Structure formats: C-alpha cells, structure tokens
Amino acid sequence: MNYYALLYELVEDMVTRRVPFREEHLRxxxxxxxxxxxxxxxxxxxxxxxxxxxxxxxDKSKVEAFARxxxxxxxxLAKKWExxxxxxxxxxxxxxxxxxxxxxxxxxxxxLRRWSAxxxxxxxxxxxxHFSKNVLPELRRVPGYLGATxxxxxxxxxxxxxxxxxxxxxESIRNFTGPDLEAAVVADQAATLLTNFDRRVxxxxxxxxxxx
Numbered sequence: 001m002n003y004y005a006l007l008y009e010l011v012e013d014m015v016t017r018r019v020p021f022r023e024e025h026l027r028x029x030x031x032x033x034x035x036x037x038x039x040x041x042x043x044x045x046x047x048x049x050x051x052x053x054x055x056x057x058x059d060k061s062k063v064e065a066f067a068r069x070x071x072x073x074x075x076x077l078a079k080k081w082e083x084x085x086x087x088x089x090x091x092x093x094x095x096x097x098x099x100x101x102x103x104x105x106x107x108x109x110x111x112l113r114r115w116s117a118x119x120x121x122x123x124x125x126x127x128x129x130h131f132s133k134n135v136l137p138e139l140r141r142v143p144g145y146l147g148a149t150x151x152x153x154x155x156x157x158x159x160x161x162x163x164x165x166x167x168x169x170x171e172s173i174r175n176f177t178g179p180d181l182e183a184a185v186v187a188d189q190a191a192t193l194l195t196n197f198d199r200r201v202x203x204x205x206x207x208x209x210x211x212x
Contacts, residue, residue, distance in 0.1 A: 117197030144172020
C-alpha cells in the first residue's frame with residue numbers, strides 16, 4: 001500500500017460554485033473513506049484556491065479514477081489536477097505496528113455510536129424498511145462513516161432495537177450530528193414507529209476488533 005496526494009487547482013469563486021455539486025462530491029469522498037482508501041481531504045484556505053486529498057491505496061489508478069468521477073473535476077471547478085506519490089516519513093506508526101504484530105487493529109480513534117429504542121412486533125418491519133431506505137443512504141453520504149449494525153431483542157411485549165454505527169473519529173460523527181455529538185438523530189417518520197427511544201447517544205472508542 002502506498003500514499004498518494006491528489007492535488008486540485010480550484011477556480012477563484014470555488015466556495016460559491018461548488019454548492020450544487022458538493023453533496024455528490026462528499027458522497028464519493030465518504031465512500032472512498034469507508035473503503036479505507038481516502039485518509040484526509042479538504043481545501044486550502046485564505047484563499048480557497050487548492051485542495052488536497054490523501055489516499056492510501058495499492059495502485060495510483062484508483063486515485064485517478066476518483067478524480068475522473070469527481071463532480072468538481074467534471075464541472076470545471078478543479079481547473080487542473082494531478083496525482084503524486086507521497087513518501088510518508090512521520091505519522092504512519094499505526095500501520096507499521098499493526099503489520100509487525102500480525103493482528104488486526106482499528107485506525108486510531110475509531111468510534112462506535114450506540115443508540116437504542118423500542119418498538120412493537122407490528123411496527124418492526126416498517127422501521128427496518130425505513131432504516132434501509134432512508135437512514136443508510138443518508139449515512140453513506142457522510143464522510144467518515146464506516147458501517148452500521150441493527151440488533152434486536154424480543155422482550156415480553158416489545159422489541160428492543162440497538163443501532164450501532166462506526167466512524168473514523170468523533171469529528172466524523174460531528175459531520176452527521178452537528179455540534180451536539182450526543183444528540184440522537186431521529187427523523188419524525190422513525191419516531192412514529194417507535195414506542196420510545198434514547199434522546200442521547202453514547203460513544204465508545206474501538207480499541208480491538210477481530211474478523212476471522
């Protein structure tokens with residue numbers, strides 16, 4: 001695996017012109033992040049005239065493929081772009097230690113967000129359909145989102161639901177929640193399908209995983 005820097009030279013009025021294309025750009029970036037390919041991305045400020053996206057992939061062609069699909073490139077917001085190999089000297093300790101130990105390890109600060117709710121047997125299929133058709137597509141557009149699990153426990157009269165999502169960092173979660181990290185994000189449509197639910201969410205730092 002190698003590091004590559006994708007460099008964009010941006011148009012002068014980038015902040016204004018990017019608006020209609022930004023959601024799709026962030027969706028592509030979030031997908032690349034979720035696959036573990038995109039490490040960091042953002043625009044240089046004062047002025048916003050360049051952007052840097054850092055990839056960690058096995059082949060330069062994956063970075064080039066991302067650029068060719070990026071709406072910023074397709075719509076002329078990135079006047080020029082290039083991919084350069086990046087020799088990382090400091091800051092790659094995580095991957096080195098994982099390779100040396102031979103054991104799987106999550107990226108530093110990987111977080112788990114846990115939320116629970118209760119519903120009825122009759123409403124359960126409707127909630128699961130809502131989660132699949134509405135919640136997951138929204139999550140997948142958020143940079144830093146890694147995945148989700150929905151678990152259930154059938155109680156005497158209700159069903160307890162536990163939704164756990166994993167994220168690159170607390171900052172990634174803030175992309176989804178806004179300033180209040182612990183606020184539950186529950187759409188009105190979902191709330192009508194639940195008998196009660198957590199208004200506050202708990203976060204856990206993932207320190208070990210196993211995928212045999």
